[in-house]
Amino acid sequence: MTDDQQQCDPYSENLAELALGILTGRARAATLAHVDSCAHCAEELEQLSRAADAVVSVAPELEPTVGFEVRLFNRMGLGDGPVPVPALDQGRRGPFRLVAGAPRWALASAAAVVALLVGLSIGWSIGSPSGSAHPTEAVAAVATAALKEHGNTVGTVATYGGATPWVVMTLDDSSAYGTLTCEVVTDNGVTHRIGTFSATYGHAAWDAPLKVAPQDVRKAEVVSANGTVIATASLS
């Protein structure tokens, strides 16, 4: 054992706790003082700190309650009302991102928010991507309809216009599970694939950029992985 190692020994055992931010009192003060004068321990502490920081990053991503953004942006003073969800960060968000295991309350509230939004003229005053002031834009539901499975209502579809048309869908108590595809059929009979999403025990709530003009949409379908149409909504 070298003299240097002997010098470090009393402190190196504290480095993990120091990195985790849980070392207290004299031990903390003494270890910090040693690290200040020991390059080896400073490097060790840096590496342990990276590992400690990374532990909180392992928590799974979860979709917040529907309406989370609206409430947050209002608190931040960024908007007077609900904000279209898919407008700016589609690349990272990914269409129809639904987090597996999303709590039931989130799914139930999705339907409530859809109901709340339908027919309302929503003020949107979030800044534009360039950062310039965005004029308040009226964004109202173009159409809303029930998703039907074997004649039973199992969800809701609502389409929205404005600068970035989008669609909001919810499924509740349907037979759908696993990876599903959302398709819309436009006036001219063409079917457009909007994206894929997942349902857990027949429940799902999601939104996505619409890709087509909302007023042209006549039908929305939820299609299973084997191509079976599970639920349909007529939007006219």
Added chain:
Amino acid sequence: MIDSGSTDEALLAGMAVGDQAAAVVFVRRYQRRVFGLAYSMTNDASVSEEVAQEALIRVWRHAPVFDHRRGSVTSWVLTITRNLTIDALRMRRAVPTDPDDFAASAMMSLEHNPEDAVLRGDVSDVVRAALAELPPEQRRAVILAAVYGRTALEISEEEGIPLGTAKTRIRTGLIRLRGAVEHSREIGEER
């Protein structure tokens, strides 16, 4: 120009000068991670929403003082969230999620095998895989310390083990995680 491809640092810089678009992109990028962390710690949706909102508001307010030399944006945001969640649990005297459940939900979200995670440079998945490899008692001690901010003394009392054992579990576990993280960084630097 700010858009969905902007780096975290660029978004924070934009937020620091009041760019609303930067704030919107940032919130949409981080809200699921922030909410997910709070929910994983509390198993309470309303507390998690409060915490997540407050965390993102603090990021928005404190963006001008973020110092990238002291760590990544992700670490900063998640540390703020973690601390607020610990505060919320204390204020409500609520029972936090059991560390084993926290670990289980984290490991369930491991989407790729560890080697892929290393190659992709996905530190979260690297650490998930490394946590899965730890002996359960070390994993529990590391999560209690790193996520819930428990000291070695608190862990020894809560787990009913000697203080020295708690310290050893924390230290050994974190050193193993460090090995995985540093290995991932080395692979990343070689590419």
